[in-house]
Amino acid sequence: MKKIAGILLIISSSLALISQLVNLPEQFNYLSGFQLFASLLIWPLQTISLLLLGIYLVSDNNSTIPVQSGSSFNQDFNPENSxxxxxxxxxxxxxxxxxxxxxxxxxxxxxxxxxxxxxxxxxxxxxxxxxxxxxxxxxxxxxxxxxxxxx
Incomplete structure (x- = not known):
């Protein structure tokens, strides 16, 4: 499930980044001052962070935790079993x-x-x-x- 969510995030973020880059010249015409600065600073950070989250979810290799035989899930926290x-x-x-x-x-x-x-x-x-x-x-x-x- 994590890998599917990661792949969907990667695809949607990549498409959003491409779309935003294509529409970048139009933003210069309609926005000015602080709005232009904020839009040029915020949208790449949001899109790239979603893209990185998708990559993280796809490459997450520690999806299961090995459980020792004979141990129960109701044990107190033990650093050796972490x-x-x-x-x-x-x-x-x-x-x-x-x-x-x-x-x-x-x-x-x-x-x-x-x-x-x-x-x-x-x-x-x-x-x-x-x-x-x-x-x-x-x-x-x-x-x-x-x-x-x-x-």
Missing amino acids: NPYDVPSTGLNIISFLIPLVGLIVYLTEKDKSPIKASSAGKSALWGVGVSFVLVIISVIISISIINSLN
Whole structure:
């Protein structure tokens, strides 16, 4: 299922990137100033991060965790039985920060198999939401001050 989702993400992100590159000259005609800067900065990051997430899902080789014979799933956490591939991923954390929904999905799907990786992706997603919220508040304050200065 992860590989199918990864392949679909790769295909849709690639098509979106091509479409956005083809329409790039039209954006220069209609947008100006901050809107142009934001659109030229945001859309490549979103598209490339979705593309990287698709590649990550397709190349994920640790989809199963070996379970020792005689062990039960209700045991307390034991570092000797943990997944050796359960390390925080910098690329996944960056994607989770830029697109918090991806971090939430990674956290929910990986929290049982790779708790350390899932926790770091979840924390990155929370940081992304927090930073986005602060930036929205700052932009609203700046917009209100610009509108008031015009009067």
